Amino acid sequence: MCVRLFSRFFSAMAGPRPVVLSGPSGAGKSSLLKQLLQEFDGVFGFSVSHTTRKPRPGEQDGKDYHYVSREVMQASIDNGEFIESAEFSGNMYGTSKAAVQEVQGQNLICILDVDMQGVKSIKRTGLNPIYISIQPPSMDVLEKRLRERKTECEENVQKRLQAARVDMEISREPGLFDVVIINDHLEEAYEALKGALLPEIQKVKEAKKV
Numbered sequence: 001m002c003v004r005l006f007s008r009f010f011s012a013m014a015g016p017r018p019v020v021l022s023g024p025s026g027a028g029k030s031s032l033l034k035q036l037l038q039e040f041d042g043v044f045g046f047s048v049s050h051t052t053r054k055p056r057p058g059e060q061d062g063k064d065y066h067y068v069s070r071e072v073m074q075a076s077i078d079n080g081e082f083i084e085s086a087e088f089s090g091n092m093y094g095t096s097k098a099a100v101q102e103v104q105g106q107n108l109i110c111i112l113d114v115d116m117q118g119v120k121s122i123k124r125t126g127l128n129p130i131y132i133s134i135q136p137p138s139m140d141v142l143e144k145r146l147r148e149r150k151t152e153c154e155e156n157v158q159k160r161l162q163a164a165r166v167d168m169e170i171s172r173e174p175g176l177f178d179v180v181i182i183n184d185h186l187e188e189a190y191e192a193l194k195g196a197l198l199p200e201i202q203k204v205k206e207a208k209k210v
């Protein structure tokens with residue numbers, strides 16, 4: 001029933017295929033996304049998620065996330081406003097229907113940045129995205145990046161590393177992701193990401209010409 005409703009919701013908004021970026025916290029998803037949105041302005045649009053975590057320095061409400069309380073987020077989920085939601089490292093995260101609609105309504109390629117639970121939930125909807133996993137070269141490198149980012153307290157670093165071990169194991173599941181990119185050198189990873197998305201980028205550019 002739920003899947004059928006989501007399928008109807010998405011088929012009513014046909015356009016370029018969305019892209020789901022996933023991978024452990026600290027793997028480099030936001031860094032790659034930022035570059036993609038900059039280089040392809042007017043091609044990609046970011047699906048702004050909701051979260052109950054506090055904004056980091058420099059993050060903007062409505063741009064990086066919609067920052068909400070647990071009560072508000074739970075009420076919106078109960079009201080059927082979300083495609084998917086998850087508990088991650090002590091906070092709630094979720095993709096609202098409105099966030100995806102906002103991007104797809106402009107005929108842009110909608111990019112979603114979600115954890116593994118989000119990937120599994122989206123697989124049960126009719127969204128039909130391209131699934132891309134961004135992986136770190138090793139757990140040691142991931143830990144170093146997470147610590148050097150200086151956004152997490154020790155408890156949260158540990159929670160995120162534990163979630164990363166699970167994520168790295170599950171992401172090996174055959175067929176779960178269309179593309180797996182190891183983000184060792186950022187520029188190389190970015191070229192790989194761009195290469196994977198080139199056919200969709202071309203479609204949007206062609207559609208804009210007519």
Ligand SMILES: Nc1ncnc2c1ncn2[C@@H]1O[C@H](COP(=O)(O)OP(=O)(O)OP(=O)(O)O)[C@@H](O)[C@H]1O
Binds near residue numbers: 145148
């Ligand atoms: N290839 C790379 N080499 C070195 N540092 C990198 C590389 N890619 C990203 N980083 C750095 O690692 C840190 C984590 O990257 P980023 O915030 O993009 O990860 P993320 O996957 O978006 O994490 P989260 O899921 O927690 O939002 C950042 O400080 C970023 O500058």
Ligand SMILES: Nc1nc2c(ncn2[C@@H]2O[C@H](COP(=O)(O)O)[C@@H](O)[C@H]2O)c(=O)[nH]1
Binds near residue numbers: 117
């Ligand atoms: N299931 C979802 N996961 C999401 C969503 N937005 C972000 N995320 C994931 O959360 C973690 C942590 O993010 P951070 O910004 O606190 O570092 C990361 O893995 C994101 O991919 C969402 O809407 N749904």
